[in-house]
Structures are given as C-alpha cells and as structure tokens.
Amino acid sequence: MHMNRRHFTAGALAVLALLASACTGTGSSSEGADAEAPGDPANVSGTITVLTHRTDLVQDGTMKKYAAEFNRTYPKVKVEFDGLTDYEGEVKIRMNTEDYGDVLMIPAVVQKKDYPRFFASLGSQDELSQKYRFTGYSTVDGKVYGQSPIGVVPGMVYNKRVWKQAGITDWPTTPAEFLADLKTVKAKTDAVPYYTNFKDMWPLTQWTNVNGSVGCDTGATSRLAEGDPWAEGADLRVGDTLLHDIVSAGLIEKDPTTTNWEGSKPKLAKGEIATMWLGSWAVIQMRQAAEQAGTDPDDIGFMPFPAQRDGTFCAVTSPDYQQAVNVHSEHKAAARAWIDWFTDKSGYAAANLALSPLKDAPLPGLLKPYQEAGVKLIDLDDSKGAEVKAIDNASEVGIYQPDYRQDLVDLARGAADGDLEGFFGRLSEKWNEARKTAGS
Template sequence: MNRRTVLAIAVGAALMLAGCTGTGGTSKGADAKAPVDPSKVSGTITVLTQRTDLVQDGTMKKYAAEFNKTYPKVKVEFQALTNYETEVKIRMNTENYGDVLMIPAVIKKNDYPKFFASLGTEAERSKKYRFTDFTAVDGKVYGQSPIGVTPGFVYNKKVWRDAGITEWPTTPAEFIADLKAIKTKTDAVPYYTNFAAQWPLTSWTYVNGSVHCDTQATTELAEGDPWAKGSDLRVGDKLLYDIVHDGLAEKDPTTTNWEESKPRLAKGEIATEWLGTWAIIQYQDAAKQAGTDPDDIGFMPFPAQVDGKFCAVVSPDYNQAVNVHSKHKEAARAWVDWFTDKSGYDKDNLALSPLKNSSLPTVLKPYEDAGVKLIELDDSAGARVKLLDDESEVGIYKPDYRQDLVDLARGAKKGDLDGFLDDLGKKWTDAQQTVGS
C-alpha cells in the first residue's frame, strides 16, 4: 500500500469517521497481559495489516522471523487488506477479525473495550510510550501505534535553491512569494495538489495545532469554530486556496497522479507537496530509481512561527490492538510489544519512535537543527470531534471539502473564500448544539 503507510494519516488519523455498524464485540474489560516468560508463550496468531506492500515483498515475514528468535513457539500469519477500513469493518460484525489488527477509524473510541483487549493503564504506559491518550478509555489503553508521524512539505531542495531560496519561509505570505520565485526562475510546478488522488488533501487538516503551537487544538475543534478568523484550519485552508488561486499549482488538478508525482518531484519537475514524514522514504526511493540524488528530498514545517520557532504536530499512525476474542491474547500482546519496541519498523520507515526516550529519525535532523518544536495534541476531545464531523457533514478527515476549496480557487466553483469557510463554520457550530459532550 504505497499511498499511505501511516496517516491517515496517516494520516493514523487521516481516516477518522464517526459511528460503527459492527456488533461483533460483546466482551468488555478483557486484558491482554504482557508475557513474563517468552519461552512459554505459544499459539498461531493472525495479524491484519494495511501494508500490502510489505507482505508482498516479504518484509513482514522477515519481521516475524526476528520475532521468533524471542518467541519461538508463536507462529505469526499475516493478512494484508487492500481496502483495510472497509474490509475490517465488515469482519468486525463477527468475532473473526484477526488476533492483532490496526484499530479502524470507524470504531467509536468509547467502544474500544467491546472490541479490543486492554494493554494496561494509561498512567503506567504513558511513562514509556507516546500517544497513549489516543486509545485510552476510562484510564485503560487499547492500542499502540508503532510509529509517529508529522505533517509537512516534502520538497526538492535543489529546485528551491535554484530559485534562490535558502531558508524556510516563516509565514504563509513568504511561502507564496517563494512559490512565485520557483515559477519564475525554474521549470518546476511550484506546488502539486494531488487533487485526483483525493486522500492527500485530507493532510491539510493536520495543520491544526502547528500554526499556534497549541496542544489543545483538538479541544478547540470540539468547542469552537474551526474556521474562526486566525484559526489554524482557516490559515491552512487560505494558504491552499492562495496557492491555487495564484496559479502556483498544476494547471488541471483533475489530471494529477499520485504515483507519478513521486518521480516527478525527485527529478525536479515538481517543487513541493504537503504530505507527511511517512512520504519521505518513498520520494527518496523514487529519486534512486530516477537516478537523481535522494538527498535533494527535503522536508519543511508549515510556514508559521510562535516566538520565533516553528512547531510541528506529532501524531500516531494506525494503532495496533489485540482482538478481545482472541484465544491467544498473550501471544498477540507479545507481537504488539515486540513490533513497537524491537522490530525497527520506525527506523525502516524513517519515522518517529513511540518510545519516549528515543531520538528523532535522521530525516528530522533539519528540524532538530532549526529548533522546531514537536508537540502532541491532547486527544481527550477526539471522540467528540469525530461525532461533530459526522453530524455537520463537513468532513475534515475526508477530501471533499478541500476539493471544493481547490475548485473555488481555480474558478470551477462559484463563491468567495470567506463565504465558503464561514459556511463550514456555521455547519460545525450548528452541530455542536445537537451533539452531546
């Protein structure tokens, strides 16, 4: 699965939906205890994954072989699902949804105890791991992401240098000016929307928190108007609008091609795309295949600063969980812990480790050098935000409204930006009157 190894976005978060039709979960309060003696853990476990690419190329099998050096009596089998969310949602109407799985975004957070076994208390796990509050219900944690991701601009450093730009822009206005310089001084498309693929547009939601370096940004979505004057989402959406409106994106967004964009950016035909850290390794691989320098692939934060410093939000990818109905919970828990702590999956994907004592991945060394502040958002209001998004029919985690925004900017849709964003805000705040806390 090339388009989304994380994010939802990648991204873990990029497919957030409300509600669940699954009725398979009936047990509640079950625990998946961590093994004490690896030599005594046994059983065959099925791991469901969206990483069809890693199953097909044998990478997951190699992980399992390493796992067996510690847990020799556990057999790990993988089922790779191309349309992960849809297929797992159907399976969860039964008890047969693997022993280990990534938590589908469609599951309501409060329903986690019905479907997944607890990994322990948040108070204890938060000492060692990041992102524990994203899957915590009543003080217990029901999932753990093996990697963390942060949104940002993947860019071709050579193209930006050729345009005379040597410093990251610090404001949206500077960013627009830089794209104009790229358009004037190079042959590259300054910015590529990936409009036709749709899902990359959802990444713009993860501007939220970065603009004002606000760890309570999710809570503010739940309680206020996400498109109020000066708000993070309004700043992000206005930047996307201005890019397209000022002719700094591809001529016809409907003809964009996600897979083709990778070698094109690697070769300098495209200058910039808003994606996430998960994409860097794919673009570097594309550079190698194209015969260009992988070191030309750069990554920069959103152009906004607080007290002279950039901020970037770090979020979990899909969270692995143990099926509450699994007959081999101890073996399943062993896999989750080992894959998170020992597999090297984070390093293989140039991603942030969920272990709090870990160092930043090499791809974020420029962030470290520039003093970029990495923040984690408080997700205690995350469940309410999902409900509001569903009730308002805005779809901040879906591509539709930003496709409309791009169409508005390029003149394919009537209206003006302020009216468009104000309408989104009204739908959202109206929903707040009907959705409970």
C-alpha cells in the same frame, strides 16, 4: 500506498449500527479483558494471526523476516500474517464475528468508546504514557487499547535542489513568505511550484494536519470541539487560506483535475514539482522515486508549515494505525508479546524513516533538519477526538474528507463562484450548528 490514514468515510458510519447490534451478545462476556505483558518469553506459546494493511511488506517477505526475528525471543509463538488491500472494508465485515485475527490495526469505523468491547486492554494510560507517545488516542476510562508502531509529522515535502536554484536557503516562517518563495520558484525555475494532488483527493485531507502546528497548541483538537475552526487566526483557517492563495496566485499545476499521485513522486524527485504538503511518511516514497528515476534521493527535503510561535516552528505528531489485541483471542499473551516487540524492538519505525512511539528514541534521520532548526514536536491531546469526529460527521463539513478542499481549490482557480470569506462563513455556520447538537 499512503500510510497516514486519519480519514473515515460516511460509508463507515452505516456499519456502526451493524457492529453495535452484532456484538452485544458476544462482546459482553470478554469486555474488560486484559492482555498483560508476558513474563518469561520461553513460556509464551500459540499461533497468532496478525491482520495488516501493509500488503506490500507481506508480499515482499519483510513481515516474514520480522517474525523470524521475533522468534529469537519468543521461540514458541508462530506468527501468521493476513495482508488486506481493502483493510477497512474487510475488517469491518470480520468484526461482526469473533474472528478478526489475534492482532489487528484498529479500523477507523470502531468508535473509541467501543474499544473495550472489541480489544483487550494493554494497561493503564498513567503507566504506558511514561514510555510511549499517542496512548491518549486509544485510551478509554484510563486504559489503553492500542499502540501505534509509528508516528507521523506533517510537513512540506520539497525538492531542495529546485528551491536552491531559486535562491532560497531559509525555510519561510510565515504564509506570506511561503507564497513569495513559491513565486520565486515559478520565476526562476521550470518547476511547478506547488502540486495539489487534487484528483486523488485524499492528499487534500492532509491539510487538516496544520491543526496544532500553526498555533503550537497541544489542545488544538479540543478547540475544534469547543469553537469555530474557521474563526480569524484559527489554525484551519490559516492553512486553508494558504492553500487558497497558492491556487489563486497560479502557483500550481495547469489542470488540477488531471493530477496523479503515483506520477507526482518521480516528478518531485526530478524537480518538475517543487513542493507538496504531505507528511513525513511520504519522504521515503519520494526518495525511492528518486532512486528509480536516477536522481539524488538527498534532493528530497522536508520543512515545517510556514508559521512560528515565539520564533519557533511546531509540528504535531500523530499515530498511524494502532495495533490492538482481539478481545476474543485465545493467545492474548502471545498477541501482546508481538505488539510490544514490534513497537519496541522490530526497527519498523526506523525502516520507514518514521517517528518512533518510544518517547526516548532518537528522531529519524529524516527529521534531523527539524531537530537542527529547533522545530518543536507536539503531541495533541485526543480526549475530545471522538467528539470532533461526531461534530464533523453531523456538520457534513468533512475536515477528514477531501470534498470541501476540492471546493476551496475550485473557488480559488475560478471554477466555482463566491469568495473566500463567504466560503469560510458557510463552513463555520455548519460546524457551529452541529456543535450544538452533536457535541452535546
């Protein structure tokens, strides 16, 4: 299971038309509805259904424990959970009716501009952004429609013991230094220096999260809408070049076409793999793998992308799924109570070693090394996020899809013809062409 899911598929686009046609009749009556924060918890009542992608937590009873804890504050609200394995596919179908739970994670298929048709407002961005990170990702016309219970930060998940064995104690600060370090790992240890997770595909999409981290730029998303992501020095070009160079230098597994995500976790835990570019959400999974393998969970480390701006590392923060209230819910106060409690009081972020959306919350222990190294966490401005997705889809480049990076890896390992310059040139051309049409 992977938690960071900022991807959407071409299949998702086909249903947009479906959603649009199905909902014009019913949606208009409740559009603009608010789910206000309730005053006295003792007066909030009703049975609410919470749709979730965390089937693991529904099955192992964790969600039930959260509900019991919630009931100590809201005794008259009954919370029921519906855990969905194919969350996106299932919810998409339900959203053709009014019956899609009381609380749900906003599926990627719903366009931002349509949030007011499907979800009740949680209040103004001016107010909520004082307290929470990520409000911009679900803001339409100044109102917020979703709240993520956790945030993620991209980084290199690595085996500290292996890196130490190679004699490396400091985090690399440039891509060139990182490459040199991987070469040292190859020379001095038995570990695979870098593991691509090529076959599972989705881990390759994580490389898009270098955007903003390299240039330490809160406006990185807007830059994608306004310019060429593969221009000289642009963040994506820096990240993609590093991936290419790692592969062409032979610092990866023998055969990328046979990688295995589940299998990679114990390998990293045992030190058979040294490094993977993923996100903070992956660390807990690697530490659990270490416990199962009987190795030390503290061997699992996390370092920022090897680039600094003015001597400082930066890492972008981004939300996981955003929880929202169904605009048709008959128990909006109870649904809103659940979202607020789950975000503020449940301890869900801490349990997942994740970044809390509360701006004044302490950083999770996992990010203590970031804190000590003075890594600057930056929240991206998402006001052009929808535009970037439109350009991406029209260009068929797929910065949130794995395909072009699979092509990049194939190019780098000699399984495809061409050179890097030409490869970036084609991406730029497609993107700039789409920007003229889709972005306008």
